[in-house]
Amino acid sequence: MNPAASDTAVELIQLAAAAADAKNGADLVALDVAGRLPLTDAFLLVTGRTERNVIAIAEGIEERLTEAGHRALRREGRSEGRWVLLDFGDVVVHVFHEEDRLYYSLERLWKDCPVIPVNLPVREPAD
Known part of the structure; x- marks a missing residue:
């Protein structure tokens, strides 16, 4: 039996997705990686x-999750604004520039x- 993402991970995905959407994040995809990775339960991919x-989306997600009591354990790539990784333990958020998302194609890797x-x-x- 494959482990499934925890309820906390699913809740974090929903909070992060709403924050990304509020900053015009596109192509949101959440993947349950609990059965394949021991380090995290889920990925959220955003363009x-x-x-x-990219930077605004990442900042919005981090702010929303911090307000909900979940601090990022690690963040990478913010200065370049091409691929920002936010590690919240149960969830890792990847915010990509559209070109980088196509290039790295994490959906294909984790299909x-x-x-x-x-x-x-x-x-x-809008009116």
Whole structure:
């Protein structure tokens, strides 16, 4: 039997996804890697359109999760704004510039892992 992502990991995915969405993060994909990696339960992959957007998304996610009582254990790549990694223990968030996301193709590397549904808040249409 393969272990599944913990309830805490799923909760963190939802919080991080909502924060990414609020900063115009795109192509959100959450993967349950608990059965394949002993170090974390889930990945959240997010795309930013520019370096500035990648940094804003990462900062928004870190701020939201910190407010909820979950501090990042490690962060990498913030200065370049091409691929920011935020390690929250149960969840690792990867915020990519769109070119880097295509190049590294983590979805392909982890294609055997179950997808965790991401429930984003409903946005009001702009007038």
